[in-house]
Amino acid sequence: MADNRWGLWSAIAFVLIAAAIGGMIPPYDTGLLTQMLIYGIFAMSLDVLHGYTGMPSLGHAAYFGLAAYVAAICSLKLGWGFEAAGAAGIAASALAAALFHLLALRTAHSYYLMITLAFSQVLWSLAVSWTDVTGGDNGLPGVLRPQIGSWSFGSTIAYFYFALAVFVVSAAMLYVFVTSPFGYALRGIRDNEMRMRALGYHVWAYKYLASIVSAAFAGVAGELYMYLNNFVSPSALSVTVSAQVLMMILVGAAGTLFGPVLGAGVFVILQYVLSTYTDRWLFVIGVIYVLLALYAPQGALIYLRDRLKARQRRSAG
């Protein structure tokens, strides 16, 4: 069976270690750890689409940013509480995917990549130009972190544990999703759509639901990111964000739910380390991206694991 025990155990280890050290390390590092969790959810959401269903998206920031904007607008302009604003943001992303994919599912492969890019650029330009609602280039500052009943998640540490809880729930839900009969059907669609049809699968319906689920979890990540920074701006919808999440999957191995989580962790560390040396850190990440695509398209972590296994075999034999 396709369950990846290796990935599952490393994900559990990651969560336990994060939970243990999250409160002990300096606040800045706790913030980085929170970012890893958020990008982890984001990367898993894209993996459902790209890794499991074979639909490569270069516009996943659309759902990330849209949920963040809708939640921010609901709480700042309409005065909604966290629960309602949060739910509205996720619903907006799911709905956007549901409408967009009525059109987008007519395309596949690189054409799908292009149309998702176009879609996210439309939302980006809307965020820049609809100044009255979105604040234009200035974005929407001043969104307070969640307050649920008497529990406040305003401090860095409290918010970290909040994000950790959301991460665990999201990861568990997505794990069930990809190991369900539905998830197996998605793998089949990725490998051979025509055979799936001949077997009796209504392929369109599977792709449609997968894209909505993927968008909803991208929205969860986008909102967490917005609350972390108390702020959302058009950059949350930018193609840079879409490319970054694609790179996390490439680092961590597409089609293994938890590989991309590790990819997200590596990415955050890389970004942190590189940006202390140079302002051109995006350029360096771009070079790494190209090298990965050429030499380890199955994922850098898988590549390293296989090299390690090969070495063990050599020394054993």
Add this chain to the structure above:
Amino acid sequence: MKPLEIRALSRNFGGVRAIADVSLALDSGERRAIIGTNGAGKTTLFNVVNGQIPPSSGEIFLFGENVTRMPLHRRATLGLARTFQITSLFRNLAVIDNMIIAVQALTTAHFVFWRRLAHYREVLGRAEALLEKWRLTEFRHEIVRNLSYGTQRQLEIVMALAGNPKLLLLDEPMAGLSAAETHLATDIILNLDRGITVLLIEHDLAAAFKIADRITAMDQGRIVAEGTPEEIRQEASLQKIYARGGVRHE
């Protein structure tokens, strides 16, 4: 009720008539072979019956139901299954996962996303049982792209059987197989439950004559002869066609 009935079916590709005015009816439990040279329209006929491409004109009935405009995944739910001439499997998945996907397709589990597959004992059990029955158990954890060609062809047939089809279309099941593998594949087809109606395309005439109750010969998109293997053997016009086109003997 006929498992399959085709009435005056045609399909054009631009100016080319790939199949022209083909009518055909299969009896329940019948084994029918379609023979003909390359380009005779055999695979196009399968693709139209299966629903992969729409016909230009004519009608198709499955178990008495007009399916001419029915999408192909719904034809599968009526009990139609097929294999492909060019092996069409889930190449990057393990053999057992290929079987699971094929088995669950027509069960109530197929759209469930809130419960892990591991809970569906009957799906897993049937996938294992099919591998066991067709002697593929030893390969269960192999990734399909690493299997030998012969084993892939075998899996191609077994996957089509997973949904308990009532009508099975086999597109050149022996293509590219060695003599021993052809023998094994012939055995598999001969041992199929007689409740399954089989329509197969076959280039290997010896295998076709061995398996089929009746044979339909096609040439240039048309049916040129139909009869028992004995009658077809006698048919002089066919010998001319094969002499002209040259039949491949794999």
